[in-house]
Amino acid sequence: xxxxxxxxxxxxxxxxxxxxxxxxxxxxxxxxxxxxxxxxxxxxxxxxxxxxxxxxxxxxxxxxxxxxxxxxxxxxxxxxxxxxxxxxxxxxxxxxxxxxxx
Amino acid sequence: xxxxxxxxxxxxxxxxxxxxxxxxxxxxxxxxxxxxxxxxxxxxxxxxxxxxxxxxxxxxxxxxxxxxxxxxxxxxxxxxxxxxxxxxxxxxxxxxxxxxxxxxxxxxxxxxxxxxxxxxxxxxxxxxxxxxxxxxxxxxxxxxxxxxxxxxxxxxxxxxxxxxxxxxxxx
Amino acid sequence: xxxxxxxxxxxxxxxxxxxxxxxxxxxxxxxxxxxxxxxxxxxxxxxxxxxxxxxxxxxxxxxxxxxxxxxxxxxxxxxxxxxxxxxxxxxxxxxxxxxxxxxxxxxxxxxxxxxxxxxxxxxxxxxxxxxxxxxxxxxxxxxxxxxxxxxxxxxxxxxxxxxxxxxxxxxxxxxxxxxxxxxxxxxxxxxxxxxxxxxxxxxxxxxxxxxxxxxxxxxxxxxxxxxxxxxxxxxxxxxxxxxxxxxxxxxxxxxxxxxxxxxxxxxxxxxxxxxxxxxxxxxxxxxxxxxxxxxxxxxxxxxxxxxxxxxxxxxxxxxxxxxxxxxxxxxxxxxxxxxxxxxxxxxxxxxxxxxxxxxxxxxxxxxxxxxxxxxxxxxxxxxxxxxxxxxxxxxxxxxxxxxxxxxxxxxxxxxxxxxxxxxxxxxxxxxxxxxxxxxxxxxxxxxxxxxxxxxxxxxxxxxxxxxxxxxxxxxxxxxxxxxxxxxxxxxxxxxxxxxxxxxxxxxxxxxxxxxxxxxxxxxxxxxxxxxxxxxxxxxxxxxxxxxxxxxxxxxxxxxxxxxxxxxxxxxxxxxxxxxxxxxxxxxxxxxxxxxxxxxxxxxxxxxxxxxxxxxxxxxxxxxxxxxxxxxxxxxxxxxxxxxxxxxxxxxxxxxxxxxxxxxxx
Numbered sequence: 009x010x011x012x013x014x015x016x017x018x019x020x021x022x023x024x025x026x027x028x029x030x031x032x033x034x035x036x037x038x039x040x041x042x043x044x045x046x047x048x049x050x051x052x053x054x055x056x057x058x059x060x061x062x063x064x065x066x067x068x069x070x071x072x073x074x075x076x077x078x079x080x081x082x083x084x085x086x087x088x089x090x091x092x093x094x095x096x097x098x099x100x101x102x103x104x105x106x107x108x109x110x
Numbered sequence: 111x112x113x114x115x116x117x118x119x120x121x122x123x124x125x126x127x128x129x130x131x132x133x134x135x136x137x138x139x140x141x142x143x144x145x146x147x148x149x150x151x152x153x154x155x156x157x158x159x160x161x162x163x164x165x166x167x168x169x170x171x172x173x174x175x176x177x178x179x180x181x182x183x184x185x186x187x188x189x190x191x192x193x194x195x196x197x198x199x200x201x202x203x204x205x206x207x208x209x210x211x212x213x214x215x216x217x218x219x220x221x222x223x224x225x226x227x228x229x230x231x232x233x234x235x236x237x238x239x240x241x242x243x244x245x246x247x248x249x250x251x252x253x254x255x256x257x258x259x260x261x262x263x264x265x266x267x268x269x270x271x272x273x274x275x276x277x278x279x280x281x
Numbered sequence: 282x283x284x285x286x287x288x289x290x291x292x293x294x295x296x297x298x299x300x301x302x303x304x305x306x307x308x309x310x311x312x313x314x315x316x317x318x319x320x321x322x323x324x325x326x327x328x329x330x331x332x333x334x335x336x337x338x339x340x341x342x343x344x345x346x347x348x349x350x351x352x353x354x355x356x357x358x359x360x361x362x363x364x365x366x367x368x369x370x371x372x373x374x375x376x377x378x379x380x381x382x383x384x385x386x387x388x389x390x391x392x393x394x395x396x397x398x399x400x401x402x403x404x405x406x407x408x409x410x411x412x413x414x415x416x417x418x419x420x421x422x423x424x425x426x427x428x429x430x431x432x433x434x435x436x437x438x439x440x441x442x443x444x445x446x447x448x449x450x451x452x453x454x455x456x457x458x459x460x461x462x463x464x465x466x467x468x469x470x471x472x473x474x475x476x477x478x479x480x481x482x483x484x485x486x487x488x489x490x491x492x493x494x495x496x497x498x499x500x501x502x503x504x505x506x507x508x509x510x511x512x513x514x515x516x517x518x519x520x521x522x523x524x525x526x527x528x529x530x531x532x533x534x535x536x537x538x539x540x541x542x543x544x545x546x547x548x549x550x551x552x553x554x555x556x557x558x559x560x561x562x563x564x565x566x567x568x569x570x571x572x573x574x575x576x577x578x579x580x581x582x583x584x585x586x587x588x589x590x591x592x593x594x595x596x597x598x599x600x601x602x603x604x605x606x607x608x609x610x611x612x613x614x615x616x617x618x619x620x621x622x623x624x625x626x627x628x629x630x631x632x633x634x635x636x637x638x639x640x641x642x643x644x645x646x647x648x649x650x651x652x653x654x655x656x657x658x659x660x661x662x663x664x665x666x667x668x669x670x671x672x673x674x675x676x677x678x679x680x681x682x683x684x685x686x687x688x689x690x691x692x693x694x695x696x697x698x699x700x701x702x703x704x705x706x707x708x709x710x711x712x713x714x715x716x717x718x719x720x721x722x723x724x725x726x727x728x729x730x731x732x733x734x735x736x737x738x739x740x741x742x743x744x745x746x747x748x749x750x751x752x753x754x755x756x757x758x759x760x761x762x763x764x765x766x767x768x769x770x771x772x773x774x775x776x777x778x779x780x781x782x783x784x785x786x787x788x789x790x791x792x793x794x795x796x797x798x799x800x801x802x803x804x805x806x807x808x809x810x811x812x813x814x815x816x817x818x819x820x821x822x823x824x825x826x827x828x829x830x831x832x833x834x835x836x837x838x839x840x841x842x843x844x845x846x847x848x849x850x851x852x853x854x855x856x857x858x859x860x861x862x863x864x865x866x867x868x869x870x871x872x873x874x875x876x877x878x879x880x881x882x883x884x885x886x887x888x889x890x891x892x893x894x895x896x897x898x899x900x901x902x903x904x905x906x907x908x909x910x911x912x913x914x915x916x917x918x919x920x921x922x923x924x925x926x927x928x929x930x931x932x933x934x935x936x937x938x939x940x941x942x943x944x945x946x
Contacts, residue, residue: 011231014116016220018157021120023215025127025146027208032131033930034204037194040136040182044143047174048127051150054166058159062231069246070254072162076169077261081268083174087181088275094185095278101194106924200927207934214938217945 011062018059025052039090039100043083050079116156123149134195136182140175147171158233160242286346288371289337292354294330294379295369295422298415301326305408316403323407324390327414331383337376346372347794349488351424362483370424370487374795377622378421378554385545385629386414388760392637393538395757396644400536406446410542413439417547421554425486426475429555433471433519436548437464443543444535456534463528467518474511477504491561491798500565500806509562509569512555513576520552522580522610526603527873533595533660537640540595544602545633550625553606556613557622560799563613565806570614574705577610578716583870585723589730590859590866593660594639597731601686602632604720608701611713616803617704618796619789623775624697630771631685631694634764638679641753641761642735645672646742649749657743662731663850667740671750674758676736678765683732685768687725687838690831691782696772699827703777706826718830725834729841734850737842741852779823 029052032045054072061068090100097104123146130142147170154163196204236245250258304322312318349372357365390410397406416435423429437460445457475485481497481504482490498505516522521529529549533540543549556563556573563570584603591597605628612621645668646659657664669676685692688699698721705714740747752758778784859867868874 014157017116017120018153019219020212020216021123021153023212023219024124026215027211028124028127028131030211030934031204031208034207034927034934035131035196035201037196037927038136038187040178040187041131041139041194044139044178045131047170048130048143048146051147051166051170054162055150055153058154058157058162061159062157062233064232066233066236066245066249069159069162070250072159073165073246073250074254074257074261076162076165077265080169080174081265083177084268084272085275087177088272091181091184091276100185100187102926105926196927203931207931207938210938210942214941214945218941 015059015063019056022052022055022059025049025055037102039093039102039105040087042102043086043090047079047083050075112156115152119149119152119156122146123153132195136187137179140178140182143178144171144175147175158231158237158242161246286341286344286350286371288350288352288369289340290333291337291352291369291371291422294333294337294383295415295418297326297330297333298383298411298418301411302408302415305404305411308404309402309408313404316398319404319407320394323411324387324394326411327383327387327390330414330418331380331387334376334379334383337371338380341371341373341376345794347797348372349375349424349795351488357428363479363485365425365427365485367428368424368486369422371422372795373791374554374558374622375421377626377792378550379418381550381626381629382414382417382421382547385633385764386410386417386542386547388763389538389542389545389633389637392541392640392757392760393536395754396538396640397536402446406443406536409439409442409446410539413443413542413547417551420551424488425484426478427485430468430471430475433515433551434468436551437461437468437519440464440532440543440548443539444532446535446539450534453534456528456531460528460532463525464518467515467525470511470514470518474508474515477508477511481508487558491559494561494565495802495805498562498565500802501567502565505562506566506568509559509566510572512559512562513569513573516552516555516573516610517576518552519555520549520606520610521603522552522576522606523583524876526580526584527876529603530596530599530869533593533599537595537636537643540599541633541636541640544599544636545629549602549606550609550629553609553613553621553625556610557618557796560613560616560618560796561802564616564799564803567806570616572614574611574614574710574713577607577612577614578713578720579607580604581607581611581720582716582723585720585727586866587869588727589723590863592662592734592867593658594642594662594665594731594735595636595660597662597727598632598635598639601635601724601727602628604724605632605686608698608717608720611705611717612701615705615708615710615713616800617701617708618799619775619792620697620700620704622792623788624694624701627685627693627697627768627771630764630767631682631692634678634682634761634768635686637757637761637764638675638682641672641675641757642668644753644757645675645750646746649742649746652749653743653746655743655746657852662734664741664743664852665735666738666742666850667736667747668750669736671740671747672736672752674752675761678758678761679736680732681765681768683728684838685772687728687834688721688830689725689834689838690827691769691772693768693770693772695827695831696775696777699823699830700775700777702830703823703826721830722833722837725837726841729838730845733842733845737846738848738850741850743852777823780827781824 026049029045029049032048033042036042036045054075057068057072057075059068061072093105094100126142126145126149130139130146133139133142147166151163151166151171154160154166233245240248301322305319308315308318308322349370352369352371354367354369357367359365390407393406393410397403400406413436416432416439418432420429420432420436423432441457441461443457444460445454448454448457478490479485482493484490494505518525529544532543535543563573581604584600584607588597588600588604591600605624609621609624609628612618612624642665643659646665649655650657650659681692685694688695698717702714702717702721705717740750742750773785775788776782776785858864865871
């Protein structure tokens with residue numbers, strides 16, 4: 009397959025995965041699932057970066073490496089947050105979290 | 111063969127992602143997401159990112175998703191939170207946003223084709239010379255060394271933060 | 282004059298009273314109970330300033346400069362064309378005023394040591410008194426109008442502080458406010474005059490203005506008339522002329538030495554001084570001069586009639602002051618500046634004497650009542666009577682003051698008043714001349730009435746008070762004696778050669794360099810009365826009319842004395858209200874009531890309307906309305922803040938879409 013064509017397909021795939029992630033964030037109320045959707049969006053972006061890396065050089069992959077590291081850190085902190093919130097509210101339903109206002 | 115694998119992995123990724131979103135059981139959602147990550151890992155191999163593919167499997171599918179599973183089980187979310195999927199207007203809105211996003215990205219990525227795009231991968235000579243791991247490792251420990259070290263600090267901070275946040279407070 | 286006059290210690294003349302004010306002001310807090318320090322600091326600083334003034338007088342006599350000596354101290358403000366410095370001006374007029382202010386003021390300070398002996402605000406009192414002298418000195422010594430205005434406002438402030446000195450009493454502090462507010466009307470005139478002067482001359486320095494005025498200003502033109510009329514408005518307020526004289530009688534609320542200070546040495550004479558000082562400008566505006574003289578004459582007559590039927594001893598003296606100030610304005614209005622200043626000086630002597638004497642009487646009656654436990658108004662002459670035997674020094678010195686103010690030869694008032702009357706006569710102002718003569722006789726009348734009611738007849742102070750009434754202490758009667766001596770000899774500095782007396786010409790020759798420019802201008806402006814006649818409107822020379830007026834004054838005094846000495850007054854508490862024309866005079870022609878109806882009440886109604894409608898409804902409504910709009914906007918915005926994470930995410934996504942979309946399409 010032609011490299012440009014392959015890249016186009018991969019980019020469309022990455023856009024679709026990203027959109028699925030966005031849709032999941034919007035339709036789910038379970039905070040953990042929403043969080044997983046965010047991970048999916050990150051992965052979609054990683055796919056784009058790898059694709060561009062194939063066209064333009066190795067730096068894209070380096071950035072993916074950093075994204076994965078940051079995602080790991082984010083997952084640790086985020087899950088700890090969810091844990092703390094769950095202790096307080098006894099639920100992970102986003103609709104229950106209404107304190108984000110004055 | 112490569113083309114077939116590409117389409118296979120793509121289909122698996124998209125389908126399992128959709129299932130992940132639509133599945134009411136969180137444990138099943140996690141497992142679907144793992145499938146998506148594996149598919150993406152396969153795609154990374156096809157796209158000449160062998161090292162990233164390995165990291166994807168080890169870190170994402172191995173570590174992060176296990177963490178998710180642990181939390182879900184810890185909170186005993188099993189089927190208690192079943193049916194947290196929004197319905198009606200929310201789904202319509204979410205779908206619209208998703209479609210609009212795809213349209214926007216497609217427009218951004220595809221319409222203006224760069225004539226300089228090569229026929230084959232631009233990475234081929236590099237990979238041939240250094241191998242998949244060394245090609246990534248070499249810039250990582252030279253040009254990106256500062257960022258690399260800062261990332262390690264970030265991970266440390268995240269660990270400490272997670273411990274502090276998740277610690278059980280005195281009642 | 283080749284030899285220039287150098288003022289001696291000019292800064293100290295101002296600095297000493299200020300130092301006294303500061304020390305006493307600190308003392309009012311720091312050594313509240315000590316009477317020694319204020320007793321020394323208060324009078325001594327003023328008397329030291331007087332001594333420096335005398336030294337300057339002697340130095341100036343030796344040189345007799347024709348140009349004022351200017352002492353620039355520092356630059357006050359400089360902005361564009363405007364350049365005002367704190368500059369003192371020493372010439373014959375300002376030095377004479379300095380001596381009157383510090384001399385008479387100093388005597389009043391000494392007297393106050395006795396009068397205010399038992400007052401809890403002793404140190405505060407002397408702080409105000411010193412400050413008063415300080416501002417009055419700034420007023421007379423300033424070389425430009427803004428600095429003069431500082432002094433002008435300063436004496437206004439001090440008069441407010443001193444009139445309302447006993448501020449616990451609502452009526453007294455109201456009187457202080459009245460003085461301040463009425464003065465403010467006049468200050469407006471002064472300010473406008475300054476603006477006009479600056480826009481015309483580009484400077485506010487008096488020497489420059491007086492030098493350039495004859496060339497820059499069209500004689501008898503609208504501009505100079507406006508300037509002088511606005512200046513005169515200021516004088517009307519400060520010097521208590523019609524229609525702004527109402528504050529002065531109320532100013533009696535302050536301690537009696539303060540009344541003496543305001544009436545004799547400071548404050549009210551400022552207006553006369555201002556007109557005399559600005560003589561060049563007034564000489565260019567005959568219309569304003571006529572206004573000044575007419576207002577002066579009308580005020581003199583009105584106040585004299587009111588004084589005839591007052592029972593409060595200080596009110597009689599207050600209206601007498603207004604009347605005498607009218608005389609001074611007649612003099613400066615007709616261009617006889619020296620005569621005006623002459624009367625200002627002699628008036629300072631005998632009016633200070635009369636006020637301090639009245640203070641002694643009030644003090645004695647007050648003390649006697651404190652001993653017997655009686656209550657009443659110690660100021661009311663119906664509660665006095667027969668004090669001549671009990672207070673011989675006060676009685677004698679006050680008689681001297683009465684004879685002086687009545688214009689009996691050879692007391693001081695005779696010479697100054699006679700000169701004003703005569704100048705009005707020879708300059709052809711027949712009406713003013715006649716009015717001045719009548720007022721002179723009225724003055725003799727009401728002053729004799731005051732003396733008879735206070736010092737003659739039987740004592741009406743109540744049971745047992747007689748044994749407690751006694752002469753005041755030496756610290757109080759000594760100043761009376763000094764002022765009495767001055768009231769006798771004060772007029773001898775200027776004796777016209779028409780009289781069969783030794784001719785003395787000290788004052789005219791002394792002030793001549795100051796008023797020369799004004800008189801030259803006047804001579805140039807006015808062909809209409811260029812040649813002064815040498816006879817009064819009805820014929821007859823100066824000697825004849827002087828003899829006639831003094832004889833008439835003596836006759837009036839004797840008639841009033843005979844008429845009233847036999848009459849039995851009742852104490853104030855038992856007295857009936859006056860009736861008929863007496864009531865009109867007793868109620869001061871109902872001027873206060875008229876002002877109340879015409880000015881105060883409409884203004885109050887207007888302000889109340891402003892408050893209720895403009896302020897409450899429009900201004901507050903606007904502000905509250907704006908606040909309401911802001912609250913509504915805030916409430917609307919806050920509705921977006923649902924706190925639902927999902928909503929935020931949706932909005933965030935839509936925003937991201939819009940940004941990306943704008944990049945893509």
